[in-house]
Amino acid sequence: MSRLEKFFELNIPVIEYQEVIACTNKSLFNQKIFLKRALDPIMICLIEECFKVKILITKVQRKNWLRASNVQFSPVKINKFIITSSFFANSVKQDKYSLTIDASLAFGTGHHYSTKFCLELIQELKKMQINPLTIIDVGCGTGILAIAVAKLFGSRVIAVDNDIHSVELTKRNIIVNKVMRHVKVYRSSGLTGNHLKSRAKYDLIVANILFNPIKSLMRSFIQNLSNSGFLILSGLTIKQARQLKEISKQFGLKVLVERKEANWASLLLTKTVPKRAIKLSY
Ligand SMILES: C[S@@+](CC[C@H](N)C(=O)[O-])C[C@H]1O[C@@H](n2cnc3c(N)ncnc32)[C@H](O)[C@@H]1O
Structure with missing residues (x-):
């Protein structure tokens, strides 16, 4: 499977996000590979033949996933502290126990x-x-x-x-x-x-x-x-x-x-x- 992943990385031109699920015949094991590139049907047939896998493709909605995860985390109360993302900050009373935390690529939302x-x-x-x-x-x-x-x-x-x-x-x-x-x-x-x-x-x-x-x-x-x-x-x-x-x-x-x-x-x-x-x- 990692050979297949490498193959995708090296060969498919950037066009759009797609989720590719490749399943081998022999096992139920499947692996999701997210591509920024479109696969044409001939390419899919070739890959299935060469790597002996079955490929399923789903288009993934294009959106800013970092921002989405940032705004969506729900407010959390830890004793007196209440932690929200900036998306929810206005709905929470602001005082010394309120924290507005956007996480993006870092760890720590509470x-x-x-x-x-x-x-x-x-x-x-x-x-x-x-x-x-x-x-x-x-x-x-x-x-x-x-x-x-x-x-x-x-x-x-x-x-x-x-x-x-x-x-x-x-x-x-x-x-x-x-x-x-x-x-x-x-x-x-x-x-x-x-x-x-x-x-x-x-x-x-x-x-x-x-x-x-x-x-x-x-x-x-x-x-x-x-x-x-x-x-x-x-x-x-x-x-x-x-x-x-x-x-x-x-x-x-x-x-x-x-x-x-x-x-x-x-x-x-x-x-x-x-x-x-x-x-x-x-
Ligand atoms: C589990 S996160 C904790 C984040 C936040 N303090 C919290 O409590 O949610 C650990 C952080 O420690 C940083 N880190 C790991 N080893 C470190 C080191 N030796 N010196 C400084 N930072 C380190 C990581 O980059 C990461 O941001």
Whole structure:
């Protein structure tokens, strides 16, 4: 099948979008190949003959799929936060808990557990009357978490991502959410970016970036976390969270709150457990 895909890629001139489903005789396996090009009937016969497949073709409506996905995601409420795309923004009361997030090519609308847990955990900090002054969101995606902490704590926030589309989109989203004075956005892999101070100390580090990147960044997180600081790690399976708890223990971190559901897990860790921190269970 991948030979067939390659064949399409190399041989069909760009005309229009078509969905091609190629099924082999022997199995029920079928593969969808989206082409920007028209196939003429002779070409279809030749391909069927050469690749021993049956080809079905459907025209796909031409539309801006990125925009469509952007406007269509439904508003989501996460405790006090309500997150909408700009399409729905006018139908939602705008206050410090409302976020307008367009996703486009970046990750982070609040619909995924990994983001949702982070939004819950930062609200747990607020409930404990903890107000971090310096915050970094590592792997900002759409900027959703950076914008949320800026609105919630009114603090200075740095948002970084190693992906340029995410950096550009976060810049747009911080303007839409009117937090430009609070959030600075840079391209950076982990905490190594040119604009970041290597010895900076953060009161809160949020990293929703999956297990392996977190593991390799763990040492730098500890070094850049203030003594009374908090670390939120997300994008983990429950098993990976167990492993990270072990690693965190070796670094002297304590688990303050753990959030898990549908095999996703997130951790709120700290070097020093504050007196007013109560262990919250969901
Ligand atoms: C799962 S998304 C999280 C987006 C958003 N923060 C959220 O919570 O929905 C992970 C993001 O981390 C970025 N990323 C992954 N590894 C990174 C690294 N080592 N340094 C900076 N960004 C990273 C990816 O490009 C992606 O945008």
